[in-house]
Amino acid sequence: MLILRATEPLTPGHGTKTATTLALGLYTAYNIAATVASIPAGRPADRLGARGPLLVLTAGVAAFAASYGLFAVSSTAVAVLAIPFVLAGVGIGAVETAQHSAVAVLAPKDLCGSAFGLLATVQSLGNLAASAVAGILWTAFSPSAAFAYLRVWMLLALSGLALTARR
Template sequence: MVPASAHGTTTATTIALGLYVAYNAAATLASVPAGHLADRLGARGSVRVLAGGVASFAAAYTLFAVTSPAIALLAVPFVLAGIGIGAVETAQHAAVATLAPTGLRGSAFGLLATVQSLGNLAASGIAGLLWTLASPATAFFYLTAWMILALIGLLFTARPIVMPDPCLTCLTLIQRHYLRKERLARDKHRAQRPAHAPRLLGRRPEPVHPRLLPDDPSVPSSSGTYGDEVPRVA
């Protein structure tokens, strides 16, 4: 990336060290803000920050593939790669801690370390072969393609997923079941009722009072007389 023939071996080594210092400085400065941003973005904030780090890696690899060996131009992708590694290293562990079940959290971190090791081995080997057999630009474009695929997957993962409450769902199904049974029973009752039958639904029966006998001498009749007394006509 920094040809020794253009600057001399000592100068090229110094430039390479300076670029890697910029890379590490960018990673250090990006780590804490990336973690703070993941906390502020909610439950899936770590996945979004991880997607931002992958996008930074994709931009850096693309610039490595198309940028000339000028030192000022090489500094930009190195800084972008530093920002990417700072965001990715912070967010990936936060994502595992947030999304993995409590009982499997240790296993999830172990799986993450395994996938990282295998990915680094495979990517380094394939990129090295492409660098040697084809060109450095081909190797960086290969890495860019993988970053784009990873970014697409993370963007889908970062979308909030609304899971229904199991208890609420169960209660809703039970309520719908009983409402359906009640509706069917009501329809069956209406179908069996004769056409001339009066509609008593919704009406309260009138209270039945004891009948007052007019021949009871202790109870006045409707005309104001008692017992067998005949009312007088004026």
């Protein structure tokens, strides 16, 4: 969805081939940001005890919420489009690190394997549902509607993480 989101507004000004190349470059920036964020995201998860993974997860989800909010607004400027790509990369780098760290810290030791399996199941089902609904919203309404929907889920996740952190 990210590549398509960048390609559509860039095509009228750059043509299909150049817009696609620029979008792929932006996706590369996403992957670089994810790579760069992953190891630093693991440090507080390790050093802050059981709350560490929740704090890192919260930061990652906040980055996604900001990214999706920016993706909901269309732009034809590559530099402006780079911001939500990089934010999403930082988000995925933090979230993937923190999810696994949280399971390792919070799950009972005798259920750790099952907890990782449950995490993978929830991720798969969540990705399927989010992609299906976002795809329908994109097609029926607009890309902005799809990203607004995804942003709402990130804001709900932030609320849930805030409640969890208080306990």
